[in-house]
Amino acid sequence: MTTVDESRRTAAPQAPTLADASPAARVAGPQEAIGPEELQLAARNHGIPLEALRYDVTPAGLHYLLIHYDIPDVDAAAHTLAVTGAVHRPLTVDLADLRGRTRVTRRVTLECAGNGRALLRPRPVSQPWLVEAVGNAEWTGTPLAPLLREAGLSPDAVDVVFTGADHGVERGVEQDYQRALPVADALREEVLLAYEMNGAPLLPQHGAPLRLIVPGWYGMAHVKWLRTIEVRTEPFDGYQNAVAYRLRRDADDPGTPVTRIEPRALVRPPGFPDFMSRTRVLRPGPCTLDGRAWSGHAPVVSVEVTTDGGATWNPAELDDQAGGEFSWRRWRMDWPATPGRYVLGARAADASGRVQPVEQPWNRGGFANNMVQRVEVVVLAE
Amino acid sequence: MTTVDESRRTAAPQAPTLADASPAARVAGPQEAIGPEELQLAARNHGIPLEALRYDVTPAGLHYLLIHYDIPDVDAAAHTLAVTGAVHRPLTVDLADLRGRTRVTRRVTLECAGNGRALLRPRPVSQPWLVEAVGNAEWTGTPLAPLLREAGLSPDAVDVVFTGADHGVERGVEQDYQRALPVADALREEVLLAYEMNGAPLLPQHGAPLRLIVPGWYGMAHVKWLRTIEVRTEPFDGYQNAVAYRLRRDADDPGTPVTRIEPRALVRPPGFPDFMSRTRVLRPGPCTLDGRAWSGHAPVVSVEVTTDGGATWNPAELDDQAGGEFSWRRWRMDWPATPGRYVLGARAADASGRVQPVEQPWNRGGFANNMVQRVEVVVLAE
Structure with missing residues (x-):
């Protein structure tokens, strides 16, 4: 990979190379605001509008989306999935075959590994998520394991590589x-090979006609537009595993893989918003704060709520884990709103002992963040 | 309206006012980059991913969304629409009544009036759209006019006011x-009272259970979560008509109303993208460029395409107006891609004589922009 600066791009030769199209990974300068390329990504990859935390299951079009390249144009009728590599019986199946197998529906919270990136200081330059890269959908498909067993994994199999139909260039x-x-x-x-979301065939942007669902893991693992599964006897060193999704201190740190979702709670913003600032406005009186909490490591066991920007915390009530172990869980807390300014937030802890930090540890890719959200509220005099 | 600066917000009194939550309208400084409030809006209001220009009808979840406040939680079974004000027979109807009336489906291109705002210099500070605030859906409902005739408009009726269930504060x-x-x-x-989009009941974010569709007009006219229609004998002076959606030179200019959609063509970006820059990569060879063009004033009569950033233009071929007079129209042009760097764009002209500008006239709200798009492309040596 080569660093591409603006002067070089302007003076590009007649036959440009991939590096001319593909800037190197970098971290923003101390005073550097969101740039045109980050804004362009924000305009196409969208988050959940926070009021949609009201729905147990996120409706179509409100679930977050992170698409690395373009949404590919895949013909469902002609689509096949090949299982190849270190297997005894390579096989190829179509959608009708997969739909004829055991059918399972799971409610699964998906979160982008880069959620919260734009709040880091310094800011890794990539998709500039704040806190909204999450959704909780019902995914229907057939379990992956029986298909792998049918193909017959080689005893020395190490990694299973999932390839989508989306094509692009990234960091050269x-x-x-x-x-x-x-x-x-x-x-x-x-783990599912999913062909439906919320009871309907997958939408193009969610991986139609087939995607992987890996409950508990960040979104990068849930390969969309899935077309091949290759079993390998050596560790996979492809870009998204070996270069992109790693927790690194700096560019020279080999880092560790991004895997499961860290615990996080979000507040559903109460009252009504200002259009521009999104500050919330309430009138005085009893108010029930609520929101959602999840973790990919272990069940959420507690949520605490602050109304003073993290100075003090109070326990919230947790609803039953009605959606199953991989679904977010609702929390709620009564709050007598009296006139003044407040900063709301919530923090989750899970059964593995992980708790959300108020100060976010930093990593160079801006992954696996779970810093406490800040919801600014004004309670009016009347 | 009061200007609220950061120092004042920090020193807010114990009983804040709406002005504390709601910054005044402003224009960014000459060097001012996208700020946190604009990014927050970009994360929740999303545009069409440009590759989705491939679909004649934009699938659910890919259509642009601009939601001023929160998506309200409306119970479709209990929802009613009231027609009141200067009418002879005020009436209230429910969804079943509306569904029992004449049923019409229209394919309509909707575009946000603020599309292109973030490309203006200086930049009006609001939802920072680039070029992607558009979609083309099939809206099903019943025509509005018979309902108004049934209610009996007063002969001195001037304006008809449409009110949604979404509530918030804007510029105080x-x-x-x-x-x-x-x-x-x-x-x-x-004009339709629409209860379905693309053959399914409206999604929450598109105005469920009922919205207005005003073919040819920018998005602000298509009131979502519609609950009352009030006929007035004096011009309506509400915020969204009298203050917000006006073409003004400066803050003191009363301006003119934003109404119909100006002509615009978009290029569907060819080849494949770089993740970060969205620069397009192609290999040399024959390539068909295509995209969509629309206007709310009159049918699109021509599209011209540039591959050199506007220096030269060539005519594109226009497909039939198969989707009806309010639907975008596909265009295409063969392009022999040879190694080098290119900036693609397209400009539409309509039967009213309007043509897209290469240099965008400016207005303070950043409305009704239709400057030519710039799609950066590299064609590799092989």
């Missing part, structure tokens, strides 16, 4: 989007 | 979202 590397799971993770019974 | 003014149409525009046969 031309690629189909490709992510590997260690064999043990690929064989988890919860 | 607390309001339900409310927009008026002149009576003659409200009585156009094409």
